[in-house]
Amino acid sequence: MSAIDANPPCAFCLRMRAISMAVLPVLVVVGVIVAIWYGGAYLMNRWVTLDTAERRGVEMTFEEVFADTMAQERPRLPAPHQVAVELWNTTAGEEIFRERRGELRPNPRSLFFHAYQTLAPTLLGFVIGSLAGLMLAIGIVHNRAMDLSVMPWAIASQTIPILAVAPIVIVVLNAVGLTGMVPKSLISAYLSFFPVVVGMVKGLRSPGAMDLDLLRTYSASQPETLFKLRLPASVPFLFASLKVGIAAALVGTIVAELPTGARFGLGARLLTGSYYGQTIQIWSALFMAAICAACLVAILGLVERATLRRMGLDR
Amino acid sequence: MARLANLPRHGAWPGLIILGIVFVWAMDWRAALMLAVWLTAWGINVILSKSDMSGARILVPVIFGVTLLALWEMAVVLYDISPVILPAPSDIGVAFWENRGILWADFVQTILKGALVGYVIGCGAAFLVGLAVDRSMFLQRGLLPVGAFLAALPIVGTAPIFVMWLGFGPASKAAVVVAMVFFPMLVNAVQGLKASDAMQRDLMHTYAASYWQSLIKLRLPTALPFLFNGLKICTTLALIGAIVAEFFGSPTVGMGFRIKIEVGRLAMDVVWAEITVAALAGTGFYGLMTLLERQLTFWHPSQRRG
Numbered sequence: 114m115s116a117i118d119a120n121p122p123c124a125f126c127l128r129m130r131a132i133s134m135a136v137l138p139v140l141v142v143v144g145v146i147v148a149i150w151y152g153g154a155y156l157m158n159r160w161v162t163l164d165t166a167e168r169r170g171v172e173m174t175f176e177e178v179f180a181d182t183m184a185q186e187r188p189r190l191p192a193p194h195q196v197a198v199e200l201w202n203t204t205a206g207e208e209i210f211r212e213r214r215g216e217l218r219p220n221p222r223s224l225f226f227h228a229y230q231t232l233a234p235t236l237l238g239f240v241i242g243s244l245a246g247l248m249l250a251i252g253i254v255h256n257r258a259m260d261l262s263v264m265p266w267a268i269a270s271q272t273i274p275i276l277a278v279a280p281i282v283i284v285v286l287n288a289v290g291l292t293g294m295v296p297k298s299l300i301s302a303y304l305s306f307f308p309v310v311v312g313m314v315k316g317l318r319s320p321g322a323m324d325l326d327l328l329r330t331y332s333a334s335q336p337e338t339l340f341k342l343r344l345p346a347s348v349p350f351l352f353a354s355l356k357v358g359i360a361a362a363l364v365g366t367i368v369a370e371l372p373t374g375a376r377f378g379l380g381a382r383l384l385t386g387s388y389y390g391q392t393i394q395i396w397s398a399l400f401m402a403a404i405c406a407a408c409l410v411a412i413l414g415l416v417e418r419a420t421l422r423r424m425g426l427d428r
Numbered sequence: 429m430a431r432l433a434n435l436p437r438h439g440a441w442p443g444l445i446i447l448g449i450v451f452v453w454a455m456d457w458r459a460a461l462m463l464a465v466w467l468t469a470w471g472i473n474v475i476l477s478k479s480d481m482s483g484a485r486i487l488v489p490v491i492f493g494v495t496l497l498a499l500w501e502m503a504v505v506l507y508d509i510s511p512v513i514l515p516a517p518s519d520i521g522v523a524f525w526e527n528r529g530i531l532w533a534d535f536v537q538t539i540l541k542g543a544l545v546g547y548v549i550g551c552g553a554a555f556l557v558g559l560a561v562d563r564s565m566f567l568q569r570g571l572l573p574v575g576a577f578l579a580a581l582p583i584v585g586t587a588p589i590f591v592m593w594l595g596f597g598p599a600s601k602a603a604v605v606v607a608m609v610f611f612p613m614l615v616n617a618v619q620g621l622k623a624s625d626a627m628q629r630d631l632m633h634t635y636a637a638s639y640w641q642s643l644i645k646l647r648l649p650t651a652l653p654f655l656f657n658g659l660k661i662c663t664t665l666a667l668i669g670a671i672v673a674e675f676f677g678s679p680t681v682g683m684g685f686r687i688k689i690e691v692g693r694l695a696m697d698v699v700w701a702e703i704t705v706a707a708l709a710g711t712g713f714y715g716l717m718t719l720l721e722r723q724l725t726f727w728h729p730s731q732r733r734g
Contacts, residue, residue, distance in 0.1 A: 138570030
């Protein structure tokens, strides 16, 4: 202790210490979660193992029971390493495209393929929904009639469990003849639409009276005020609502895949897994969805940091 | 050209609008009729919103909503849209009234037995864990990033797992809801417990207040706005969790079950009636929390009016 205190701490040591202060607790918590998970897997899968042993008339030691609970084919709760192995096998272990009947087709065993089936409509819908939300927000800020008419409904619509409605929209659009990516992306567009509207209205209104007055003294027109003051000022709000929106959009696409009997996509993986009791498949699809969500939010976070730094707003 | 662009400013709007309606009428009279209704309602709203009438804040959105419903009804009737694709609002109203017994049973099953139970357990547990996390710096550093990460994940996906574990009854629905509301609530609770100023905490310290005294007298009240923020976000999540979980398996009652079955039978009016129930339940639940918030945090700047 005294040896460290005696010397002035080097910058590198300080940095390392800061990182370990931040990372160590997270690692411990994740470690505890994994440990609880292993314990739960043992407790929940134990009965099947003991039942089979009893029926065969075999006595099993604790080690044997434990080993068996970790390696069942359809466990009630798969152990973490089983999920990890399944994730590895269905991503790195399978080709994304494979040769079939002389042509190259996507391989439905690859989880990347399913993730793509979910991510593509998510991103398409997210872009549509965000742009539409941005447009509406600009309209609301400039037109009082629009503000009074639409804003209360936009806020109220956030309290409605829209997600539960997703299946109907899909079925109806299928009946009209729209299939494939469009219905799913409409759901995710709808879900990312309202967070962006509400956030951007706040953002576009964030410049103070002083700033707006200054632009008035410059005799700036409304479009000039919009592009030179309101839009730049709203960028932090934009990213905050985009992050909410993209998470909602992904969940929307996954739920949209549930009731329509979609064969491809992460939601379809969840559903077929639950029909056939393939718990490992459910968990791996769940983790893939989690990884996708985390990546999408992280990418937006990086873009946000880069943008705000360039604008001199990062603080 | 410049003169043409200036026309609307010189009170030529009504003329232009009538010209437009006549033009559309020549192509499709039904579209012209709907356009006329829309523009009339919009015109009323524009006038209302420019006036200083006190009721405009309520009247304008109501007119907007009613107009949308009217246009929906007109579109279905005029264009003879099949009820399998889109039933008219009046049909939905009729279906709502005729099926009120079923809808009520579904409401009790999904909202009261599933969502509400899970909401209370999940938010309560998250609050207690929040209290524990708040006492330890180590847990804060470790649990908060993990919690924030988990809060952004598609947790609805755990629904098939819980249905498999706990069966088709309301227990599995409540469990999904618990999983969905726990982390958003936890993050808000911990943030809220940290919301009091260092000055205020020092003051409590100079009074020799114990942990519990300072918790109840200072830190819980300052945490209330954050707690209510979490509670409000969780209302919608709870309903979504309970309904979506029913898509994976349920007894023969419940909102998610009904939606799934009636979509299969193409009885879209019942489905829309069920959606109306979900919307009413969601808004009502949220409104209840807002009222409660107003009663308990009347002192907070965000609640001041006028």
